[in-house]
Amino acid sequence: MSKFRVVHYLNQFFGQVGGEDKANIPPFTKEGPVGPGMALQGILGDDAEIVATVICGDSWFNENIEAAKAQVLELIAGYKPDLVIAGPAFNAGRYGMACGAVAEAVSQNLGIPVISGIYPENPGLEMYRRHAMFVKTGDSAASMRTALPAMGKLALKVLKGEELGAPEEEGYIPRGIRQNIVTEKRGSQRAVEMLLAKLRGEEYKTEYPMPQFDRVAPNPALRDVTKAKIALVTSGGIVPKGNPDHIESSSASKYGKYSLEGVTDLTAETHATAHGGYDPVYANADADRVLPVDVLRELEQEGKIGSLHRYFYATVGNGTSVANARRFAEEIARELKQDGVDAVILTST
């Protein structure tokens, strides 16, 4: 069996180029392992080979972040690795950011795993935790002798496709990705046992720690609604009949943008809902119930609003992930601003 191919990313210091005075060097490659890569190769043994080391100065990387990512990625890709190891970066902020950015570029573009090592307070972790399995290290290179074996061991497990235990068992910091598992006991029994522990004041572990919610403060009121251009945006799934964009009935991965040019009323012949999460009978009979085009056209006629924007946007807010919802919102808001829309009526179901 051929060995797994690994590329190692290091900064100028660990890449044995020099200290802060060399922090401005652009990325370059050395064949084989360098510096801590030597010890790492010893841990990887005969199963995997560090075929090359990519080195970049921390200042250069952070001051040219897009170019640095692209160049480092290209150098790494040239070696066709099965896995990339970055760092460890310990508590060096710029190095941590660089390792994280490399991890992001590699995982997104090459689709291969990245193992790194970092001190939990390094800002690079917060920014890039999702893109690498970061082994928890001490704050300085003094912890190199514990960091490298942990990183090497994890790298081998990942390369061989072995089943991984919980992050704490494997020694890496959770990436924030929810993974389904099968447990020994059914959920109801786990719930009863958790409740008994909670009642007795004993320790228990919640299976889902509560997330932090971002709350959005409303904008100030419109100064003059009779001059305002108003847009309609809905998560209630109202789409032209036939659902031309095939928006999913649940877990939407997309939204649609549809013309309201010349439309004064939505009818059972023209529009319907794509939403699978509520009784669709009434929305399908008259989609104005969810997307009130008829009323807004009347208000427009009466001069009570300036105008109704000529497009509406629709998606399905049924089990749709927050990440997707945020992306839709950013894109839709950008277009609405470009189109000079003053206010939006958001309808849900």
Next chain:
Amino acid sequence: MKLRLGRIRITDIQFGDKTRVHRGVLYVNKEEILAALADDRLSSIELDLARPGESVRIMPVKDVIEPRLKVEGPGGIFPGFVSKVDMVGQGTTLVLSGAAVVTTGRIVGFQEGIIDMSGPGAEYTPFSRTCNLVVSCQPAPGLGQHEHEAAVRMAGLKAAATLAEAARGAEVDAWEEYECLNLAEGIKRYPDLPRVAYVYMLQSQGLLHDTYVYGVDAKRILPTLLSPTEVMDGAIISGNCVSACDKNTTYHHLNNPVIEDLYRRHGKDLNFVGVIITNENVTLADKQRSSNFTAKLAEMLALDGAIISEEGFGNPDTDLIMNCTKLEKKGIKTVILTDEYAGRDGASQSLADADPLADAVVTGGNANEVITLPPMARVIGHQETANVIAGGFDGSLQEDGSITVEIQAIVGATNELGFNRRSARTV
């Protein structure tokens, strides 16, 4: 209140001349069942069998029902539907354990729920392990969707009740006994044990999202108290199946695992005082009213703790968090049972509402996980619905008959009663 459950183990199902149980085999007389289901609202009814391990796919599934027969005590099974509305939960009830009725047919735009009897999908649904009588119903021309749903729901309940007659006189394999004491007696008998109730949230959001209690649409109830044994006699039945992974079928209600597992510790580690049922309506006023009543009942029962189970996701997450925080603020410790919608990559936040007081969570897993179900030799129902069901997407159904979907589309995959051994962790 004391209920004895007699379980008759069923290991196979076959059509036969007479509906009866013999040596673990449930024989089904087709004509007898069809006669019991006759309904002007349905133009045709077909019966099929699906056994564990067979290359069979059933979709879209409306409900799954376990056949139970009341042989002693007041009332009958499924009060308010099949039987009159006498109070149930006392006496003796026989169960055809391992058998189930599965209803299928078209109803609205988004047809829900897959059961694969073998292959990787079978791991995700408990109904790949039951011997199923599948009832496929087609509506009479011009029948409205709400009426159609009611007719199919009734057909499933009647089929289960008719089938359950086979339990009469059959040899019982195992007896279980459940007792619910009144509050005063319970406290007298178990003065030192913490008083625990089960807060049982019922989906009540409209067509295909409804639940019924003694025949009453749960949208129209105020939170109330049930003896756990009433649930075992079919006091709660399902009218919902959309996003089938976390909807409680009637089978789940009859076999509620939270009730079973609380009973296992009853009298030893806790005093299980009863079940508070509440709903998940869509308006804010309803949510506030129902969670207020739930918290008030919990306080009047002098609870120390409660397990709260959600049904569904998204909108009901707000009901879940309201119930949890209102109990916690009264000093009643809670554990909540939910599932997650963390995105196909698992990287998104899992719930639509959250609160730091919800510090004890049990999860049924991430419903957005994607799975490919290989083709099956036989499909009962309408496979082409794969592209539009919740959890499916354009292109879900491939030419060879395989289906790539989120596990959301599989009946009971992330059940929030804790029926399964699935969970999730952060990696």
